[in-house]
Amino acid sequence: MIQLHVHVTPHQVDELALRDTTVVAVDVLRAGTTVITALANEAREVIPTSTVEAAAKISGNLTGSVTLLAGERNGKIVEGFQMGNSPAEYTAERVRGKSIVFSSTNGSALFLKAKYAREMAVCSFVNITAVKGFLKKHSGDAHILCAGNTGGFSMEDAVCAGMLIHLLSEDGTVELGLDDAGMAALLLYRAAAKDLAGMMKQSEGGRYLESIGFAEDVKLCSAIDTVPVLPVLDGTVLRLRRETEHKD
Numbered sequence: 001m002i003q004l005h006v007h008v009t010p011h012q013v014d015e016l017a018l019r020d021t022t023v024v025a026v027d028v029l030r031a032g033t034t035v036i037t038a039l040a041n042e043a044r045e046v047i048p049t050s051t052v053e054a055a056a057k058i059s060g061n062l063t064g065s066v067t068l069l070a071g072e073r074n075g076k077i078v079e080g081f082q083m084g085n086s087p088a089e090y091t092a093e094r095v096r097g098k099s100i101v102f103s104s105t106n107g108s109a110l111f112l113k114a115k116y117a118r119e120m121a122v123c124s125f126v127n128i129t130a131v132k133g134f135l136k137k138h139s140g141d142a143h144i145l146c147a148g149n150t151g152g153f154s155m156e157d158a159v160c161a162g163m164l165i166h167l168l169s170e171d172g173t174v175e176l177g178l179d180d181a182g183m184a185a186l187l188l189y190r191a192a193a194k195d196l197a198g199m200m201k202q203s204e205g206g207r208y209l210e211s212i213g214f215a216e217d218v219k220l221c222s223a224i225d226t227v228p229v230l231p232v233l234d235g236t237v238l239r240l241r242r243e244t245e246h247k248d
Contacts, residue, residue, distance in 0.1 A: 001139060001140075001175040001176070001177060002136075002138060002139060002142050002174060002175070002176055002177065003141050003142070004142055004143075004144060004165065004168075004176060004178055004182050005142070005143045005181075005182070006143075006144045006146070006161055006178075006179060006181035006182040006184075006185050007143060007144065007145050007146060008148060008153050008154070008157070008158055008185075009147070009148030009151055009153070009154075010109060010113045010145050010146075010147065010148070013113070013145065015113050015114070015115065015116055016116060018113070018114055018116055018117045018143060019116040019117070020116075020117070020118045021117055021118060021140075021141050021142060021143055022117065022118060022119050022138045022140075022141075022143070023114040023117040023119070023121075023142070023143045023144075023145060024120070024121050024122075024123045024134075024135060024142070024143070024144045025110050025113075025114060025120055025122050025123065025145050025147070026123045026124065026144060026145065026160050026164075027110055027122075027124065027146075027147035027157065028124050028125060028154075028156040028160050028200070028205075028221050028222075029154075029156055029200070029203075029205040029206065029209060029217070029218065029221055030085050030087060030104075030107075030209075030217055030221055031085060031102075031104040031106065031108065031110070031111075031147065032122050032123060032124040032147070033087045033124040033125075033126055033220070033221045034085050034086070034090060034102075034104075034107075035102070035107070035111075035122050035231055035238055036122060036124055036126055036127050036227050036229060036231055037087040037090045037227055038087075038090040038095050039231050039238065039240040040227045040229045040240070041090055041095050041096060042095065042096040042097065043090070043095040043096070043097075043098050043099075043100050044097055044098060044099050044239075045099050045100070045237045045238060045239050046099075046100045046102050046231070046237070046238040046239075047099060047101045047236070047237050047238075048102050048103070048107070048108040048111040048112055048238065049101060049103045049108055050108050050109045050112060051103060052071070052073070052078055054103070055069060055071060055081075055101045055102070055103040056069065058101050062099060062101070066097065066099060067098065067099050067101060068082050068083055068094075068098050068100045068101070069081045069082050069083075069101050070082060070083035070084065070085070070100050070101065070102050070103075071083075071085060071102050071104045071108070072084050072105065073104075073105055074105065075105075075208060075209060075212050075214065078103070083100075085104050085107075086214060086217050087220055087221065088220060106147040106148060106149065106150065110145055110146075111233060111238060112236065113145060114233055115233070117143075117233070119138075119232060119233075120232060120233040121134045121135075121230055121232050121233075122230075122231040122232070122233075122238065123144075123160065123164060124221065125160055125163070125196065125221065125222060125223060125224050125225075126220075126221070126223055126224070126225065126226045126227040127225065127228055128160065128163055128167065128224065128225060129167065129225050129228060130225075130228045130230045132164060132167040132168055132171070133230075134230055135164070136168060136171060136173065136174050144161045144165075144182070146160075149204060154203070154204070154205060155188070155199065155203040155204070155205075156199065156200050156203050156205060156206065156221075158184070158188050159188050159192045159196070159199060160189075161182070161189075162185035162186045162187070162188050162189025162190070163189045163193070165178065165182055165185060165189070166186060166189055166190070166193075169186075196222050196224070197222040199222075200218050200219075200222040201218055206218045229241075
């Protein structure tokens with residue numbers, strides 16, 4: 001049995017409480033989708049950092065020709081960084097073979113929150129079935145951490161968590177226990193399921209991204225299973241898990 005605990009922001013849980021548990025980190029708009037895209041396009045690794053200063057320091061200690069400094073604050077590229085937080089930027093031509101030092105408003109802290117977990121996978125709509133396959137192989141306590149929006153609730157992350165719960169509950173091989181937040185996320189997903197793209201456009205994050213010129217990102221991030229890979233946290237670095245690593 002999987003006992004799922006859903007957290008609508010990472011601030012709700014102490015990182016030590018995640019020790020030796022299985023964690024799914026959800027950040028739809030946009031860090032999770034961006035990391036998934038970067039690694040699918042053969043980036044060597046993504047190194048999340050919680051501050052711009054830490055990102056610059058780590059980048060400075062790495063070989064410049066194989067390192068990209070990337071991220072955003074308030075949705076916009078950080079001055080002096082080479083890339084922002086639009087998944088559309090992370091093409092194979094730009095990221096193949098590169099280490100990406102990445103700092104974003106919500107996502108970086110989310111990923112690092114799980115540094116003591118037994119395993120952590122990155123989830124968005126674009127890889128949700130791959131994450132379902134990862135999670136169904138586990139038993140005991142598991143946590144879904146939503147990035148949220150600067151410490152508050154994020155509709156798209158909660159709906160994504162709800163979709164993951166829906167997929168697990170529909171799988172006849174999984175016995176699932178939910179807390180109240182998980183039940184609420186499932187209800188939100190069922191209400192939004194017929195028009196996920198519309199939900200994303202109407203969400204606070206979606207409206208803000210559209211206002212600063214990233215309407216196409218909102219559309220890109222609402223697609224289902226378009227990037228079917230599984231990024232996992234390896235120490236404090238995100239890398240792609242190969243199929244041979246997570247077969248039954």
